[in-house]
Amino acid sequence: MVPHPPAASLDRLITQVIEPGLCVACGACLGLCPHLLFLDGRVAAPDPCGLEQGRCVELCPVAARPSPAVPAAGPLGKVKAAYAARAKSPDLQTKAQYGGVVSTLTALALAEGLVGEAILTAPGHRGIPQGVRAKTRDQVLASAGSIYAGGGALRELNQALSEDAGHPLALVGLPCQALAAARMKTHERYPSAAERIALSIGLFCTMNLPGRELRALLHQHDIRGPVERSDFPPPPAGIFQVWSEGQYHELPLEEVRAIRYPGCAGCPDLTAEAADISVGACEGREGWNTVLARSGPGEALINLATNLELIELEPAAESSLEHLSAAADAKRQRAEQEQNRA
Numbered sequence: 001m002v003p004h005p006p007a008a009s010l011d012r013l014i015t016q017v018i019e020p021g022l023c024v025a026c027g028a029c030l031g032l033c034p035h036l037l038f039l040d041g042r043v044a045a046p047d048p049c050g051l052e053q054g055r056c057v058e059l060c061p062v063a064a065r066p067s068p069a070v071p072a073a074g075p076l077g078k079v080k081a082a083y084a085a086r087a088k089s090p091d092l093q094t095k096a097q098y099g100g101v102v103s104t105l106t107a108l109a110l111a112e113g114l115v116g117e118a119i120l121t122a123p124g125h126r127g128i129p130q131g132v133r134a135k136t137r138d139q140v141l142a143s144a145g146s147i148y149a150g151g152g153a154l155r156e157l158n159q160a161l162s163e164d165a166g167h168p169l170a171l172v173g174l175p176c177q178a179l180a181a182a183r184m185k186t187h188e189r190y191p192s193a194a195e196r197i198a199l200s201i202g203l204f205c206t207m208n209l210p211g212r213e214l215r216a217l218l219h220q221h222d223i224r225g226p227v228e229r230s231d232f233p234p235p236p237a238g239i240f241q242v243w244s245e246g247q248y249h250e251l252p253l254e255e256v257r258a259i260r261y262p263g264c265a266g267c268p269d270l271t272a273e274a275a276d277i278s279v280g281a282c283e284g285r286e287g288w289n290t291v292l293a294r295s296g297p298g299e300a301l302i303n304l305a306t307n308l309e310l311i312e313l314e315p316a317a318e319s320s321l322e323h324l325s326a327a328a329d330a331k332r333q334r335a336e337q338e339q340n341r342a
């Protein structure tokens with residue numbers, strides 16, 4: 001029998017992830033070659049590519065899922081220190097999603113020269129989020145707040161890594177994006193990633209939404225203007241909150257959950273375990289973040305922000321960490337069921 005030639009990387013990405021509709025628009029496969037495009041919040045592969053060992057499928061967080069087993073370090077992964085924190089600056093308190101810790105730490109890393117650019121996500125054409133490259137505090141502030149749609153920001157990270165420049169880079173991204181960035185750093189054929197990705201700030205994430213479907217759902221609810229702010233308040237609220245053109249709207253959570261990326265169902269990571277610092281909401285404390293320092297550089301940046309009085313910091317409450325751990329376990333269990341089913 002004549003053996004089959006090995007399938008090209010792009011073919012594997014298409015058959016395992018893109019065609020089954022499992023792509024979560026992280027962007028890790030984008031910006032590496034001309035064969036993959038990002039259109040209206042979705043990845044498209046218009047041209048064939050014969051490369052057997054392309055990085056696209058090797059970096060994809062969906063093509064190779066992290067294990068849903070509880071890590072040896074515990075349900076939140078490796079944590080050096082856990083805090084409740086918020087930014088002190090009034091401009092951040094008004095613009096940020098919760099406590100503004102992400103934007104504060106990103107702006108500080110730029111100001112101190114720890115990184116020369118930060119890869120963030122900001123609203124783009126028709127509200128579809130897109131990756132942006134920030135060099136100043138003002139640019140960081142322009143990206144503050146959460147957009148509940150996939151923006152493919154790792155395309156900008158790949159683009160920055162392809163340029164003939166030496167400055168270190170920071171990434172702010174969802175757990176799947178932090179995982180893909182960690183894979184870039186250890187990939188044998190991606191030396192610039194190991195050299196230049198210096199900081200990864202991860203956001204807690206339960207699910208994300210495809211921008212086009214979100215837009216259609218908003219239209220069904222007569223929300224046609226730009227979304228100024230949106231949020232999933234914690235259970236038992238059961239709603240998705242949207243502020244648009246000065247009006248406040250509530251959408252039933254089940255309608256929003258019905259349009260989430262199918263690929264999010266098999267994702268076991270709530271708290272961005274591959275990041276240097278992970279940040280999410282702080283249960284029961286409006287305007288505050290839960291912050292997990294995971295690496296030495298991550299902990300040092302948090303300490304610097306505290307010493308410079310840019311953030312207010314307290315040890316995380318035991319009860320808050322217990323609830324977060326339970327939520328992380330629940331996400332792992334749902335992912336395990338999905339991975340076994342698939």
Ligand SMILES: Cc1cc2nc3c(=O)[nH]c(=O)nc-3n(C[C@H](O)[C@H](O)[C@H](O)COP(=O)(O)OP(=O)(O)OC[C@H]3O[C@@H](n4cnc5c(N)ncnc54)[C@H](O)[C@@H]3O)c2cc1C
Nearest residue numbers: 096097098099100101102103120121145147205206280281
């Ligand atoms: C899709 C999504 C799901 C989330 N789910 C949860 C959850 O289940 N539980 C929880 O506690 N927190 C969740 N968060 C995180 C939370 O909303 C905040 O991002 C986090 O607490 C940081 O708050 P902050 O005030 O410090 O952020 P800010 O200082 O306002 O900074 C927010 C940062 O988020 C980045 N960002 C915005 N939209 C996106 C996007 N679509 N993709 C990647 N990066 C983005 C921006 O670049 C910005 O740097 C989610 C966020 C997103 C985008």
Ligand code: SF4
Nearest residue numbers: 023024026027029060
């Ligand atoms: S999940 Fe990310 S890496 Fe995988 S196909 Fe989608 S955009 Fe590309």
Ligand code: SF4
Nearest residue numbers: 175176205208264267
């Ligand atoms: S649930 Fe997982 S795969 Fe989906 S957007 Fe969040 S981190 Fe990415």
